[in-house]
Amino acid sequence: MKSLSATANTKILIAGIIVLAVAVAIIAVVKFDTTGKRGSGLGREFIYDLGDLGKVDPNLILYKESAQAIDTGFTESRAIALNSRGTIYVAGDKSVRKFDENGNNLGEIKLNDAPMCLTIDTDGKIYIAMKNHVQIYDDQHKLLTTWQSLGKNAVLTGIAVSKNDVFVADAGNRIVHHLDKTGKLINRIGDKDKDRNIPGFIIPSPHFDLAVAPDGLLRVVNPGNHRIEAYTYNGDLEFSWGKFSNTDLKGFCGCCNPVNFAILADESFVTVEKGLTRLKIYDPEGAFVGVVAGPEQLVQEGTPRICDTAAECQTGSFDVAVDESGRIFVIDTIKNVVRTFTRNPQKQ
Amino acid sequence: MIRPAYITISLALSVLSCTISSAVERFPPPDFESGYVQPTPTTPGPRQTMYEYIDTAVLFAALFLATLLVLKVRKRRAIFVMMIFSLVYFGFWRKGCVCPIGAIQNVTLSFFDPGYSVPITTTLFFLLPLIFTLFFARSFCAAVCPLGAIQDLVLLRPTSLPQWLESGLRLFAYVYLAAAVLFAATGSAFIICRYDPFVSFLRLNGSLNILILGACFLFIGMFIGRPYCRFICPYGVILRQLSRISKWKVTITPDDCIKCRLCEDSCPFGAIKIPTEDWPAHDYNKSKRRLIFLIILLPILVLSFGWIGSILQPVTSRVHATVRLADRIYLEESGQAEGTTDASDAFRATGKDIKDLYTEALAIQSRFGLGGWLAGGFVGLVIALKLIVPSLRRHRSDYEADMASCLACGRCFEYCPKEHSKRKQAKEEFPKREIVRLGAPETMGENR
Amino acid sequence: MSKNPQQEQTRRQMLIAALRYGALGLLGATGGAAVFAGKKNNTQNTVWQIDPEICIACGNCATYCVLEESAVKCVHAYAICGYCRICFGFFGPEPADINEAAENQLCPTGAIKRTFVEDPYYEYTIDESLCMGCGKCVKGCSTFGNGSLYLQVRHDRCKNCNECSIAAACPSGAYKRVPADKPYLLKRVDHV
Amino acid sequence: MKIPTDDIHKASPLNNKVTSQWYYTAVTTAVIGGVFFLIVLELMLFNYFQRTVAEPKRADKLEELKIQLRQPLNDSQLLSHIQELDVKSIPDPNQAKQLKLLKAEFPANPQDQQLLSKIRNLYMQIRQNNIRELDLQIRQIRMRRWDFSRRGSYLLLSGVVVFLIGIKSASAYKKKLPLPQKQPDKINEQVRKAIYARWAVTVGLVILGSGALFLATRPWIDLTTTDTTATSFPTMEETSQNWPRFRGPGGLGVSNYTNIPESWNGTTGEAILWKTRVPLPGHNSPIVWGDRVFVTGADPNVRQVYCFDALSGKLLWNRPVKSPSQDTKPIDVFEDTGFAASTAVTDGRRVYAIFATGDVGCFNFEGKELWIRKLEVPDSAYGYASSLAIYRNLLLIQYDQGAADDEMSKLIALDTFTGRTVWETKRPVPNSWSSPIVVEVEAQPQIITCGDPCVIAYNPTNGTEIWRAKCLGGEIAPSPIYTAGLIIAIEPYTTMVAIRPDGRGDVTKTHIVWKSDQITPDISCPVSNGELIFLLTTEGFLTCCKTTDGTKIWEQELQKDFLASPSIVGNRLYMLSEKGVMYISEIGAEYKELARCQLGEECFASPAFMDGRIYIRAKNNLYCIGTTD
DSSP states (O other), X not given: XXXXXXXXXXXXXXXXXXXXXXXXXXXXXXXXXXXXXXXXXXXXXXXXXXHHHHOOOGGGBOEEEOSOOEEOOOSSEEEEEEXXXXXXXXXXXXXXEEEOTTOOEEEEEEOSSOOOEEEEOXXXXXXXXXXXXXXXXXXXXXXXXXXXXXXXXXXXXXXEEOSSEEEEEETTTTEEEEEETTOOEEEEEOOOBTTTTBOOOOOSSSOOOEEEOTTSOEEEEEGGGTEEEEEOTTOOEEEEEOOXXXXXXXXXXXXXXXXXXXXXXXXXXXXXETTTTEEEEEOTTOOEEEEEXXXXXXXXXXXXXXXXXXXXHHHOOOEEEEOTTOOEEXXXXXXXXXEEEEEOTTOO | XXXXXXXXXXXXXXXXXXXXXXXXXXXXXOOOSSOOOOOOOOOOOOSOHXXXXXXXXXXXXXXXXXXXXXXXXXXXXXXXXXXXXXXXXXXXXXXXXXXXXXXXXXXXXXXXXXXXXXXXHHHHHHHHHHHHHHHHOSHHHHHTOHHHHHHHHHOOSXXXXXXXHHHHHHHHHHHHHHHHHHHHHXXXXXXXXXXXSSHHHHHTOOOHHHHHHHHHHHHHHHHSSOHHHHHTOHHHHHHHHHXXXXXXXXXXXXXXXXXXXXXXXXXXXXXXXXXXXXXXXXXXXXXHHHHHHHHHHXXXXXXXXXXXXXXXXXXXXXXXXXXXXXXXXXXXXXXSSOSOOHHHHHHHHHTOOHHHHHHHHHHHHHHHHHHHHHHHHHHHHHHHHHHHGGGSOOOOXXXXXXTTTOOOOXXXXXXXXXXXXXXXXXXXXXXXXXXXXXXXXXXXXXXX | OOSOHHHHHHHHHHHHHHHHHHHHHHHHHHXXXXXXXXXXXXXXXXXXXXXXXXXXXXXXXXXXXXXXXXXXXXXXXXXXXXXXXXXXXXXXXXXXXXXXXXXXXXXXXXXXXXXXXXXXEEEEEEOTTTOOOOOHHHHHHHHHSOOOEEEEEOTTTOOOOSSOHHHHHOTTOXXXXXXXXXXXXXXXXXXX | OOOOHHXXXXXXXXXXXXXXXXXXXXXXXXXXXXXXXXXXXXXXHHHHHIIXXXXXXHHHHHHHHHHHHHSOOOXXXXXXXXXXXXXXXXXXXXXXXXXXXXXXHGGGXXXXXXXXXXXXXXXXXXXXXXXHHHHHHHHHHHHHHXXXXXXXXXXXXXXXXXXXXXXXXXXXXXXXXXXXXXXXXXXXXXXXXHHHHHHHHHHHHHHHHHHHHHHHHSOOOOGGGOOSGGGOOOOHHHHHTSBOSTTSGGGSOEESOOOOOOOOBTTTTBTEEEEEEOSSOOOOOOEEETTEEEEEEEOSSOEEEEEEETTTOOEEEEEEOOOSSSOOOOOOOOTTTOSXXXXXXXXXXXXXXXXXXXXXXXXXXXOOEEEEEEOOOOOOSSOOOOOOEEETTEEEEEEOOSOGGGTOOEEEEEETTTOOEEEEEEOSOOOOOOOOEEXXXXXXXXXXXXXXXXXXXXXXXXXXXXXXXXXXXXXOOSOOEEETTEEEEEETTTEEEEEOTTOOEEOTTTTEEEEEEOOOOSSSOOEEOSSEEEEEOTTOEEEEEETTTOOEEEEEEOOSOOOSOOEEETTEEEEEOTTSEEEEEEOSSSOEEEEEEEOSSOBOSOOEEETTEEEEEBSSEEEEEEOOO
């Protein structure tokens, strides 16, 4: 009798255990997150929140977008330039396209190679730099000359013309070629040189821009040092300005910035940074003036998102051009549109 | 382990990799004056394909051996040893993947996704056990399947379940199979692998939930024989049907049954059928009517469950990542969800058109609608048959193993007196030679 | 009913035999079709790998792997690296000082080694045994730098599960099955 | 043949005696294995929780320290920190010593900058040290735990193996001989088994079926509802040919048609094209687009949008606006306002409606629900009554509520396609009942809103404020109008203000052209034909003023109550009294009544004027008045 009741008890016990186990198992399965909806349960030290870095104090934004964005129709746009009459030239895929400020397409120059950068001379001649050579077109889109290659290592990323000189920034060889208008090499600017205390350009990525300032000096970006350096035409380093900072808006962010810049009529600078994609204004002495637009305006409306995929991050280096009236034209190399910014009268 | 193999491959591949990366036009690196040379990234290779073939061979051998042990040798101990080997090799050494159970999904996917094609080895992993079962019953379950083995090991205090409960619970396995095929066919998920309770033990590594799940299974397995195999394993469902029509069957007794009833309680899996009596006359007509009713019910069940399966589409289709993403994006766009998720950010980063995403998601959903019909219909069919089968009856005069649910573990053999007498005979045929020390005493005597 | 059990029995046998060979044929067909499909777009065994161009370094790789120490590690494509002095894969967003001190480093496990090559270049190497694949440095590098750091499934660690549990949890769908003889998707160098 | 049982017993290996000493060895082995297993398991669980609970805390601390290090310190902060800093807590002895010295030295000469910088550096070093220490510690522990769990799993395994070997062999030694129980009667047994089996399956069937159905009936997202005409919006011309919102195109109460009936009679049915009952009450006005007429209606529980066929008056569809959130406790509103006082708006593709409960709904012209939003329940003294406005793809909601100082009022812009909030701007005003209008000033769109105390203009693209004029007071119900380049706003009972809208910032001083003290309406809106502005009070006091300077030209007592706002058609003024009488007067130097038309039903809503037709929403019915030819 006793033994029977004992077995009965054990049976009940076992049943209980089994039921419990089943319950636990079901919970385990239901609570099991296979789809990653709870995110990586990583601690704070493993998360890199770049959003905060991207935030810009709205009071510092001196400009506002003043026109509908112009769709260039390029799949890979690279550079922008304006001629004296305010026509917008955009270099992309394998051509250069002309737009008026209302976004009407005024024609296209077909190229047999991908353009890297371009500039327009006062006489309307269009200087287009390919990977390693320069082509010159007249304003009727007729090819005038093709200069010979600047070496197989050359990666031309910036070009500027003055009265009778042409300067080509070569990120591959990390120097500036100084040529005359016939394409004859005059000298190389920016070679590392202790005695002339020229540090040489540090260019970790193919972003290397330059421009001729009204004061008759050449301005060249030294991205690795987060500086803009002023050179005479014969290659003496006069002075330089700019410092690194990710958190301080006055500085240039990231490993190598600014990527591009333009000089306004009042000789102050518009700089473009990648990483924390933003346009900023500096006065001729390099003192920070204000912001044209930050990531919230440029990358994705409203959110200080910087970039997610590596591909997206790498295309986020915009180019900029300005006109006499102080309007700023930006080619958005992600969305391939031209955006126009003008000074916001309320802000000073 | 197989480190040397790794190294050789990694060398080969690192060469390969350099060729790839230098083949692409690139921004020139800094010109180092210090003669610094760039290191090339290492790319250690995966487990060699060769090993897959070896595994397949081992699987075949194991199946062959297991069959031999079950049908000819008929020794539980031998089968047990075989089982341990399989557990060690297929389980701990080969870490369980790809196992025949999971292979169901690979084969299915290869039919529906032109982009995916199943490796030959995997196909063989899927087919071999089935073919063996078709001829030699479920020797695979007995001594080759590592999941079976791990459960069989922990079975300490078998308690028999009533048949009705067993057949009721087994329904789940069919549903599981249907779901697994549906999700595999739509390229949504491999749920069999996702919720495999034991593989994390075999890897000595795994997510907490699955470890808990596995622990629960083993715990239950201490009292109820092989719960996964009997009530959940979708592969087992297929094996059951094939085993019914297998050529050579597992028999409890080596020759005719004497109905001594000794084996009655020997099977922890409730797979022993006792002899039937004639059906009681009073029940005869009633059961006949019932049978007719059930047969009419069959198409109704099939259709209704098919329908249910199809209307379940919004739920089931959310297993597919694209549909989930589309839903999320929709919620965000329509302001019903605050903020963004990693997924939606990633999607927006690609700059794809939302409309395209929606259309893609809708296409997938419609596939789930159709799949739902089939899967649901299958479940309905199973249920209908399960209702019908108990109403059919076959005359059985002996104690037999139920070929469908017999896992050929060989426990019952030793319970059969005939088995023992047979073994005794065998012993007598080859009597042990005894070595006798030849009489020393006599010689001593002679010396005297 | 009246037939003698013997015949009954044999008929049964034949029926079952027929079924059996039918089933065998079916299985054969299945296998054949599957293998043929495989031959058609001749892929053999596949393994899991991350497409670095799609990956958003969300960090799921570190926690969703079935292995406690994830099989996903950060790797370095030296070919793209700018050898920056201030590398944001290595340094935190605002390093107090440009040196290897703990307070300046980004990587929580200290898995990145920074070695001086020559002025102004520095080399960065990943210590795999310390890396846990959280992708923090990947974010930093791809945002500010050239994106030479990226996450990759290391096949000496990966168990090549039938369904990769990280792939199931990957928000960007960057995981794909790749042929086992080309098990790595290397970062393309396509700035220019 | 039969084998005697004892024979079996001899033959059977099952017949082991439990007394074999191996049995006990086996049992002990099992126990050892089991215990070992449990211990290791214990440790691993502990390890796991350490890793998931304790470590993150430490890591957070590290992050904190790093952030602190980055923040610049001014001298006073530095000193206070130093004071707090406990010398004993510093691991590095000579740093501690230095700190002691400096601390001692400082009070003597606090002005010494050099000393200060010394302290600064030292403090920096100390903090850096702390970080490095902690960092190292954390990483060491992390690695240790990894190794431990790696080894632990193997230990666990070995434990299990030992346990199993033990227990298995033990059970082998303890095998019992099979003792078949007494058999129950087998016949009924197998019948019962069959029945049970069927029932089990049936239960399974029910569980599966019901479970599946339950899942299937749960709400789910239907991606097909995202319609594709989303981005397109109507041209100015299209809009001007219809009556898309409260008081028609631009919300000015001016009809672009002149062929409007001048006589009808609701009781005789003269010139009444059709008359259809509106299911639920509501004081909102009809809006018309093409051949569709929309009104809304609501009671405390149900909110509905109705679409009528303009030709036949047939109710084409009637859709409820259900709150997505269930917790809608009935709110009480002023009875004269009702739950559907706000007039709907349409862009010719979709129709949008808002109700006193804060529910916003969007339907396409076929009546398909596209989206539903639930704004918070507005806190409005008489109940929410502002009507909707549309600019391009933005649905504009003037959501004024509460008192001025509890800052609940705001202007909301929803995306008409998705219903998602595009922008939201706080408004420094208490609850009001006035509706916004959108005007174009120098080709720049402006949203004009009235409230106490400000008339504020906003930029539709981002909701930023363009200008504001502080000139109103009291409970603002009349909506502004835009005429002859002026914004006309009304302060109930007392004042009318005209503002030039080309200003920026606060234009109170600069851009207010004139203020004129008149008997102004407290509910209805003004209406103007460019030169003259007409004000009609609830009591029926009609005033006519000059647009140029706001001076009164003439006034007239109509001795009737008016809730609907007056409208202008050509050179005639249409005024609909609460009793349902339409006063039609000519616009001129003095009041000149042309006709009075009976409708025979009370009217609270402003009528809609279309090509040759008037649509009047009376208390219970919607009327269409026009000539059949």
